[in-house]
Amino acid sequence: xTDTARTARAGVPERPTLDGIEETWARRWQEEGTYAFDxxxxxxxxxxxxxxxxxxxxxxxxxxxxxPPPTVSGELHMGHVFSYTHTDTVAxxxxxRGKSVFYPMGWDDNGLPTERRVQNVYGVRxxxxxxxxxxxxxxxxxxxxxxxxxxxxxxxxxxxxLCERLTVADEQVFEALWRRLGLSVDWSLTYTTxxxxxxxxSQRAFLRNLARGEAYQAEAPTLWDVGFATxxxxxxxxxxxxxxxxxxxxxxxxxxxxxxIDTTRPxxxxxxxxxxxxxxxxxYADLVGATARSPLFGVEVPVHAHSLADPAKGTGMVMVxxxxxxxDVTWWRDLxxxxxxxxGRDGRLLPEPPAGVPAQPYAALAGQTVNGARREIVGMLAxxxxxIGEPRDITHxxxxxxxxxxPLEIVSTRQWYLRNGGRDPQLREELLxxxxxxxxxxxxxxxxxxxxxxxxxxxxLVSRQRFFGVPVPVWYRLDDAGEPDWSQPLTPEESALPVDxxxxxxxxxxxxxxxRPGGFTGDPDVLDTWATSSLSPQIxxxxxxxxxxxxxxxxxxxxxxxxxIIRTWLFSTIVRSHLEHGVLPWRDAExxxxxxxxxxxxxxxxxxxxxxxxxxxxxxxxxxxxxxxxNGKPGMDLAYDAAQIKIGRRLATKVLNASxxxxxxxxxxxxxxxxxxxxxxxxLAELTxxxxxxxxxxxxxxxxxxxxxxxxxxxxxxxxYIELVKExxxxxxxxxxxxxxxxxxxxxxxxxxxxxxxxxVTEEVWSWWRYGSVHRAPWPTTYEVGRAIEGEGDxxxxxxxxxxxxxxxxxxxxxxxxxxxxxxxxxxxxxxALLEKLTLVSDDLRSAGxxxxxxxxxxxxxxxxxxxxx
Numbered sequence: 001x002t003d004t005a006r007t008a009r010a011g012v013p014e015r016p017t018l019d020g021i022e023e024t025w026a027r028r029w030q031e032e033g034t035y036a037f038d039x040x041x042x043x044x045x046x047x048x049x050x051x052x053x054x055x056x057x058x059x060x061x062x063x064x065x066x067x068p069p070p071t072v073s074g075e076l077h078m079g080h081v082f083s084y085t086h087t088d089t090v091a092x093x094x095x096x097r098g099k100s101v102f103y104p105m106g107w108d109d110n111g112l113p114t115e116r117r118v119q120n121v122y123g124v125r126x127x128x129x130x131x132x133x134x135x136x137x138x139x140x141x142x143x144x145x146x147x148x149x150x151x152x153x154x155x156x157x158x159x160x161x162l163c164e165r166l167t168v169a170d171e172q173v174f175e176a177l178w179r180r181l182g183l184s185v186d187w188s189l190t191y192t193t194x195x196x197x198x199x200x201x202s203q204r205a206f207l208r209n210l211a212r213g214e215a216y217q218a219e220a221p222t223l224w225d226v227g228f229a230t231x232x233x234x235x236x237x238x239x240x241x242x243x244x245x246x247x248x249x250x251x252x253x254x255x256x257x258x259x260x261i262d263t264t265r266p267x268x269x270x271x272x273x274x275x276x277x278x279x280x281x282x283x284y285a286d287l288v289g290a291t292a293r294s295p296l297f298g299v300e301v302p303v304h305a306h307s308l309a310d311p312a313k314g315t316g317m318v319m320v321x322x323x324x325x326x327x328d329v330t331w332w333r334d335l336x337x338x339x340x341x342x343x344g345r346d347g348r349l350l351p352e353p354p355a356g357v358p359a360q361p362y363a364a365l366a367g368q369t370v371n372g373a374r375r376e377i378v379g380m381l382a383x384x385x386x387x388i389g390e391p392r393d394i395t396h397x398x399x400x401x402x403x404x405x406x407p408l409e410i411v412s413t414r415q416w417y418l419r420n421g422g423r424d425p426q427l428r429e430e431l432l433x434x435x436x437x438x439x440x441x442x443x444x445x446x447x448x449x450x451x452x453x454x455x456x457x458x459x460x461l462v463s464r465q466r467f468f469g470v471p472v473p474v475w476y477r478l479d480d481a482g483e484p485d486w487s488q489p490l491t492p493e494e495s496a497l498p499v500d501x502x503x504x505x506x507x508x509x510x511x512x513x514x515x516r517p518g519g520f521t522g523d524p525d526v527l528d529t530w531a532t533s534s535l536s537p538q539i540x541x542x543x544x545x546x547x548x549x550x551x552x553x554x555x556x557x558x559x560x561x562x563x564x565i566i567r568t569w570l571f572s573t574i575v576r577s578h579l580e581h582g583v584l585p586w587r588d589a590e591x592x593x594x595x596x597x598x599x600x601x602x603x604x605x606x607x608x609x610x611x612x613x614x615x616x617x618x619x620x621x622x623x624x625x626x627x628x629x630x631n632g633k634p635g636m637d638l639a640y641d642a643a644q645i646k647i648g649r650r651l652a653t654k655v656l657n658a659s660x661x662x663x664x665x666x667x668x669x670x671x672x673x674x675x676x677x678x679x680x681x682x683x684l685a686e687l688t689x690x691x692x693x694x695x696x697x698x699x700x701x702x703x704x705x706x707x708x709x710x711x712x713x714x715x716x717x718x719x720x721y722i723e724l725v726k727e728x729x730x731x732x733x734x735x736x737x738x739x740x741x742x743x744x745x746x747x748x749x750x751x752x753x754x755x756x757x758x759x760x761v762t763e764e765v766w767s768w769w770r771y772g773s774v775h776r777a778p779w780p781t782t783y784e785v786g787r788a789i790e791g792e793g794d795x796x797x798x799x800x801x802x803x804x805x806x807x808x809x810x811x812x813x814x815x816x817x818x819x820x821x822x823x824x825x826x827x828x829x830x831x832x833a834l835l836e837k838l839t840l841v842s843d844d845l846r847s848a849g850x851x852x853x854x855x856x857x858x859x860x861x862x863x864x865x866x867x868x869x870x
Contacts (some may be wrong), residue, residue: 069106102188111529123147198496226347262314264621295386391404469526534572624648673741680742685793720802
């Protein structure tokens with residue numbers, strides 16, 4: 001770390017301004033290494049690193065943060081500014097408390113969002129069958145709508161190169177915004193989730209999961225996004241209300257009995273494998289165990305009873321298809337039903353019917369989209385007389401991939417899974433126990449974690465059928481017929497990582513054997529982006545690469561993140577750490593809320609209510625925007641409020657001007673002198689309480705309460721104390737020395753108290769009269785403030801003097817007089833004890849109020865009243 005104490009004092013400028021200070025100090029902080037993590041302080045207790053991560057084996061002066069890596073496939077928004085400001089206040093506070101703060105930044109640049117952005121920007125799509133053409137060049141941007149609608153196919157390698165090219169450009173833009181905002185990260189610790197270290201870490205963890213039996217491969221019904229052509233995990237689902245219609249279909253039971261069912265998906269009729277009713281539904285008790293014949297196709301399907309069937313929904317009899325929804329999957333597994341798949345990965349009905357389904361009626365549906373097949377089969381059912389009545393319009397929740405725009409289908413595919421407690425009661429309980437062990441801020445957020453873990457219905461699907469991601473690091477032997485042996489995957493040595501099975505070869509094989517009988521084939525899939533970002537502590541902490549560092553920073557102190565990704569990032573990180581290390585990945589989790597528009601609606605691009613951060617930062621200054629963000633408590637949503645940002649700007653400006661005034665009185669030379677006068681001691685005594693309140697709040701991650709305590713005192717300090725003592729401070733003698741000493745201590749302490757929230761203006765003022773950086777200065781203590789008080793101080797004196805001065809000002813204002821107008825006579829009325837206190841500050845009150853004579857009239861009123869005579 002650069003010794004910032006060598007930084008010279010700048011002196012008080014003639015005209016202080018907020019303009020341009022962000023560029024100045026962002027550059028200086030980088031040049032001087034102000035926020036660099038000090039590796040010299042990361043020597044473990046005993047001098048050597050431990051093989052087992054443990055908080056007891058690390059120095060207590062290290063504070064490590066598992067910073068969220070934002071997705072670099074779009075623009076940063078005010079929600080990012082909101083939550084990352086919260087984290088930065090923690091880092092700055094801990095650094096000033098003497099901790100060596102490990103505060104990295106990462107970029108989550110792999111996965112579907114990046115691929116979609118590349119497709120939209122360049123008008124291309126990946127075709128892994130195409131050979132790599134080194135001469136190919138991307139089109140000039142921006143492209144036309146026609147090119148976007150009809151993308152050019154390119155090789156996988158060319159596509160990945162475009163992804164890398166675009167993410168590098170995006171990351172530079174993101175970094176510029178973060179620097180402008182004043183995040184005190186150590187930029188030398190920056191990582192990307194597609195970088196070499198991240199790929200090796202992700203693959204190493206996966207291979208160890210595989211070796212322990214925690215990762216496995218299975219052919220199973222899979223949630224499938226037709227638009228992205230990839231599998232989707234349970235954690236990535238969201239329900240969206242969509243219009244639909246109930247169609248009543250007639251099945252035929254034993255003896256020609258009519259059996260009616262309601263369905264929103266009549267196109268899945270050829271995939272029907274059973275009918276299901278509730279075990280207590282007496283209407284169908286005699287049908288359970290029998291069979292019914294489907295309309296149009298005449299396929300005999302069994303009738304079963306199952307508790308998930310709802311007697312009050314529709315007719316109470318349900319058509320089970322493979323697969324219409326997740327409940328179909330449950331029935332299929334529980335009842336051990338046949339499989340009749342009709343929808344392919346492209347979202348169209350397969351060209352051939354499943355076994356047992358007649359080809360003639362199916363031919364009209366083959367190759368159709370889901371919507372097209374639905375219209376076709378409804379017409380066929382109506383013509384056959386098996387559609388009862390007209391379809392009934394409804395609105396119902398439909399499963400979508402959170403980033404997709406088409407309803408999910410369920411298709412049977414071979415995928416990789418990671419055990420997460422969804423099918424293992426013991427592991428589920430262990431992960432729930434981890435949730436109880438974690439310190440949640442706010443505490444009630446733990447219920448979301450418990451609800452998610454308790455409601456898991458399957459293991460974590462970690463493979464994706466995409467291209468820009470961390471490759472699944474396995475190959476498969478091909479038998480003499482060229483079929484892969486899925487049961488015995490070939491794996492690399494950890495020393496060889498990272499690998500890409502599409503271009504690298506397994507040990508004992510060469511490239512000429514790829515895809516040939518008796519040879520090998522690489523796994524074509526990549527790992528889910530969460531499977532890599534869930535290892536962010538291991539990636540940035542140097543797991544298996546820098547053991548000394550890892551022993552110092554892991555488990556980490558803090559995971560800050562949004563509450564909406566508890567089920568994904570937070571939970572998945574706990575899963576990986578629990579399985580690999582047997583500990584929580586961090587001690588505390590601080591959850592931030594959403595940013596709402598002024599109408600209290602969540603900001604989103606689709607709603608057109610997003611505010612761009614950079615323009616606000618340039619227009620209002622970064623400290624003003626940070627002030628707005630700091631007014632939002634952890635876990636609570638905050639409405640965007642331009643007025644609040646203006647208040648922040650006003651506060652930063654007041655810090656400049658009040659500091660210039662105090663330093664102009666000679667406060668800088670009185671820093672270590674004692675305050676002897678009653679009012680000065682009173683102000684510092686109240687400041688002692690503020691230090692306690694702010695420190696306690698920051699320690700509990702309540703930056704909002706800390707800011708409130710400091711800001712409230714600061715305005716009283718400016719409006720009351722400075723006004724009361726400035727005449728005295730201009731003079732000479734012990735009383736004047738006391739005022740300057742109190743101003744110096746108060747300014748020094750308040751700058752440090754404001755520093756976590758307002759880093760630029762506090763650094764600017766600090767540089768006028770102190771050496772080094774305010775952000776490397778020690779956090780103020782009550783001992784430090786108390787040491788500047790000679791004797792004792794009574795905080796009530798400042799409030800009393802301030803109230804008295806306020807009444808005098810109000811009297812002048814009511815008479816439309818200048819605040820500098822003389823008051824020949826003022827009478828102070830109130831309880832005797834109160835007026836006795838007032839005498840201690842009467843000289844300052846007379847001077848500030850320009851009062852010629854102040855008479856004290858005790859016990860005339862129950863409260864303080866200052867009557868001014870003009």
